[in-house]
Amino acid sequence: MSVLVIAEHREGELREITLEALGAAAKLNAGEVKALVPGSETEFLTRELSLLCSEVIELKDPRLDPPLGEPWLKAILDFCVSEEFQVILLGATSWGMELAPALAESLEAPFAPDVTALEYGENLLKGSRMVYSGKLEAKWQCENASTCVATVRPGAFDPPEPGAEAKIREVAAVLPDDQAVKFLGYLKQAAGDVDITAAKILVSVGRGIGGPENIALAQELADALGGVVSCSRPVADKRWLDKSRQVGTSGQTVKPDIYLALGISGAFQHLAGMQSAKTIIALNKDPKAPIFGVAHYGIVGDILELLPLITEKVAGICAA
Ligand SMILES: Cc1cc2nc3c(=O)[nH]c(=O)nc-3n(C[C@H](O)[C@H](O)[C@H](O)COP(=O)(O)OP(=O)(O)OC[C@H]3O[C@@H](n4cnc5c(N)ncnc54)[C@H](O)[C@@H]3O)c2cc1C
Known part of the structure; x- marks a missing residue:
């Protein structure tokens, strides 16, 4: 089984959720866990990721530097149809929530949002998520699907232990001819606010x-x-x-x-x-x-x- 984790980064920094998604992928004991890093100046991110998965793929294009759904979807979709993945993981962040359902729909794959547990057994991907404000845990499994797209809840998984350095591959990104949405810049939180x-x-x-x-x-x-x-x-x-x-x-x-x-x-x-x-x-x-x-x-x-x-x-x- 091959698992793809789509890396989320912002202003040159890898988001913690990417490491957690790799931790979720590690729980599946898959043959391969690959990380896809869209963007142009991503060398420092790929080096960090190369110790946490079996292959890092750089999807190179400066138009992928800002986290915009439209170009990211086209580029990631094109990559995903050219290679085969049984599981595609993103973070259940505002960025992942924009991208993942559209990716699943385009791939005609089932979509499991906001997962807090994930396992693979009896040829089935299984997981769970909290519903009704955490009052109930809903368990699900993916049936009759060659690919399943899921988003992982921030804080639900630990990053994997670093291992041997994986190979890094560069792939040219395919982007839409025109973009309806343009990136203008980041709005910083008001001074005094903390993360x-x-x-x-x-x-x-x-x-x-x-x-x-x-x-x-x-x-x-x-x-x-x-x-x-x-x-x-x-x-x-x-x-x-x-x-x-x-x-x-x-x-x-x-x-x-x-x-x-x-x-x-x-x-x-x-x-x-x-x-x-x-x-x-x-x-x-x-x-x-x-x-x-x-x-x-x-x-x-x-x-x-x-x-x-x-x-x-x-x-x-x-x-x-
Ligand atoms: C849809 C929904 C979403 C929600 N989301 C959230 C959420 O994201 N986060 C969240 O926190 N809540 C959320 N809530 C609210 C949640 O249900 C609780 O009402 C809330 O967490 C209670 O906050 P509290 O513990 O501060 O207050 P209380 O439940 O009123 O508890 C106060 C505590 O302080 C103790 N206490 C009082 N005075 C002292 C003192 N002098 N010294 C020591 N102890 C003292 C009391 O013994 C008591 O245990 C949500 C509710 C709903 C319906």
Whole structure:
């Protein structure tokens, strides 16, 4: 079986989701896992990818540098019909959500969106995804199809372990004669906004923080730890913090090394966005709060009393 992962990159950087899609591909124990990298100046990306798959294919053309659906679809489609792949994986990102269904439709292949688990057995590709805001897990399998296109949910898979260096092949891209959509440029997030998905340490506050005046307590702890403050949905809904900091099914999926959940009950919509964190530490005054069910360490107590003490302790350790 041959699996193709379509690499997502932006402004010269490989998106983490590409590594995670390669991790999903590795779970299939396929004979071949290939990575397709559309763009022109992609040498630094292909070198990184060459340790994580069996072949890297550079689909060369400068018109593929901006992530535009129209030229990417034409070029990727042309490549996919010229070679045979049983599984084609992309990220369930805004870019992947634009490209993958169109690619599946053009290939007349079934499409499995937002997968959180993937396996291959009895000649069938099988997987699952969360539905009804994470309340249910839907299991599916691809039948009577020579190719299946799927998008993988960010944070659901670990990148594969690096292996031997794979060969790198260059292929000329076939592009549409004309493009209806032109790339004008990137709009940067307003200054002060942070990318919580990239943070290694998240100090996350829930409704238990009490009010916007107490957010500073979490910020002080985040500063002492070198982390970033994130939040549950009620905190974003009340505008105590920006929506971009919300973790969960209707916010961001995060996978930091350390996730501190402060005054967060642990509703499934929140857990779905953070339970892959390496270490989860929960502080809650309710010993029966569901967050303790996923936490590696738990403290039962009042966060407003404990936060200044913890920050002082952390700052002392860091200064020593
Ligand atoms: C379609 C849909 C999508 C949703 N998407 C998301 C999402 O993306 N992210 C998300 O987070 N939620 C989401 N929700 C909301 C979710 O269901 C919960 O309502 C929400 O996660 C609860 O947030 P919370 O834990 O901060 O608040 P609460 O559930 O009110 O919990 C507050 C916690 O703080 C504790 N507490 C209170 N005071 C203190 C104190 N002084 N010290 C210590 N502990 C204290 C309490 O014991 C309690 O456990 C969604 C809901 C729906 C319907």
